Amino acid sequence: MVIDGFNPNPYTYVGAISTCASIGDARAGKEIHGRIYRHAQELNGQVSNCLINMYGKCGSLKSALLVFDATLKLDLVSWTSILACYCQCGENLEGLKIYIQSQKEGAEVREFSCASILGACAALENLKVGMRLHSLVIKCALGLDNFVMTSLINLYAKCGELHSSHRAVLEVDKPQLQAWPALMGGYAQQVKERDAIDLFYKFQKLYWSFGFVLDYVVDVVDVEIVKQ
Template sequence: MPLHDMVSWNVMIVGHVKSGKAQKALELFQQMQQEGVKPGPVTFAGILNACASVGALEEGRHVHKEIIENGCESDGFVGNSLIDMYVKCGSMEDAWRVFNRMPLRDVVSWTSMLLGHVKSGQGQKALELHQQMQLEGVQPDSVTFVGVLNACASLMALEKGRLAHEQIIQSGCESDIFVGSSLVDMYVKCGSMEEAWRVFKKMPSRDVVSWNVMIMGHVKCGQGHKALELFQQMQLEGSNIFVGNSLLDMYVKCGSMEDAWRVFEKMPSRDVVSWNVMILGHVKCGQGQKALELSRQMQLEGVQPDPVTFVGVLNANMLKKKQVTFVH
C-alpha cells in the first residue's frame, strides 16, 4: 500500500491482538505514530487490550497519557478499555481513578471493576459494587452475575448467593451456561450440595466446568462413589476428556490406584495425558513392571508417547533393575 491511513493501521493492530500477538501490535502502534498517523479511539482500545494481555502496566500508563493528550479519555469505549487494562495488570488504584472520572459508566465499566475486586480477593468490595451499580440504575448482565457468584463463593456467603440466584432468575440469565456453572460452583463451595444439584439438573446444557465442579464437590464431601457415577454419566453425555484426566490425576495423587483404574477403564477415549498419569502412578507405587506394560499398551492403541511418557518409562526401568538387584 502506498499510503496507510488510520483505518488500515487499526485493522492490523486489532488483528494482531486477536491473534495473540500483543508485542507485534505494540510495535505497529509505535510505527504508526512514527509515520505521522494520529491514533483514534479504536486504535487506543486495541493497544490497551494488547497491554492487558501481556500485563504491560508501564506501557499501558504511557498509552493512557497519549489518550489524555488526544482528548479520548471521555470516550466510553476507551474508558472501559483503560479500566480493563488496569484491572488485568493488577492496578486497582489506577482503575478506580479512571472509573471515578468517567462521565457515564455502563454495565461493562461496573462489571470490570467488580471482577477486578474478585480477582484481588476482595469479595466483599465486589458485592458492594454490585449493590451500588443497581442503585445507580445499571442492570447487571450475565458476566456481572458470574463475578457476584464468584465473590459469594470466595466468602462462603450462602445467603447472599441465594439472593443473587433470585436476581438471576428474574433477569432471565439462569439458562446461561457460564452463570449456571458459577451457580453450581457457589453452592458447592458454600457446602450446599442439594442446591447445587437443583441448579445442575435444570441446566439446559452442561459444560466441562459444571461437571468438574459437581464431581470434585462429591469428592470433597467424601462421596467418591457418587463422583464416579457422575463421571460415568458425563462420559455418556460426551463431555471433555479433560475432566477424566483431572479425576485420574486426583486419585493417583491420593494414592488410590484402584479408583484411578475404575475411571481409566470407563473412559471412552484416552489421550497421552491419561496414559501418562497411570504410568507415573504405578511408578510412584513402586510397580515398575505394570508401568512398562501400560507404556506398551498405549502404543498398541495408537497413542504416541511424549517426553513425560519417556520419563515414566525410564523411572520404571530403573525401579525394575533395583527390584531385580534386591532379589538377587
C-alpha cells in the same frame, strides 16, 4: 502511526489499549494512557472502559479504580469491567461491595457480571448473597446462559448445598468443565462417595478422554474415591 504524524482518535485508542490487555502489557497501556492525558484528549466511555479492563487484566486494580472514578458517565460496561477486575484478581469482598454499589446506582445485571459475582460468592462461601442472585437470575431470565448456571453450580457445591447444586446441573445441557469437579468435590467433602463416583462417570461420558477427565478432577476429588 504516531511517529508519522497522525493523531490517534478514540477508535485508535480502543484498539491499542485492547491489544495491551490481550498480551498483558501494562507498561505500554500506561504509556497510551499517559499520551491521552498529556494531550488533554477527552476520555470517552469506550476508552475508559478499555483502560479499566486493561489495568484489571494486568493486575493493577488501583489504576483501574482511578480510571473508573474519573469516568464522567458510568454505564453497564463500566460497572461490569470494574467488577470483573476485582473478582478475577481474587478481591472477592471488594467485588461484592462494588456489586452492591452498582445496584444502588441502578445498573442492570447481565450474564457476565452475574457470573463474576456468583464466583465471588462461591469463593467467600456467601450463600445468602448467592441465593439472592439466584432469584435475580430467575427474574431476569439469565438461566439460559451456561456460564451463569455453572457459577450457580459451583456456588452451591462450595457452600455444601449439594441438592441445589445437583439440580442446577440437571438444568444445563452441558455445563462448563469446572462445574463437575466442584460438585464432585462437594459430595466428597460431605462423605457421599457413591454420589461422587456416579457423577464422575456421568462427567466422563460428556468428554472425550478418560485420562483427561481423571487428570482434571484428581486435585478436587479425594484420590481414594477416584481409585474405587
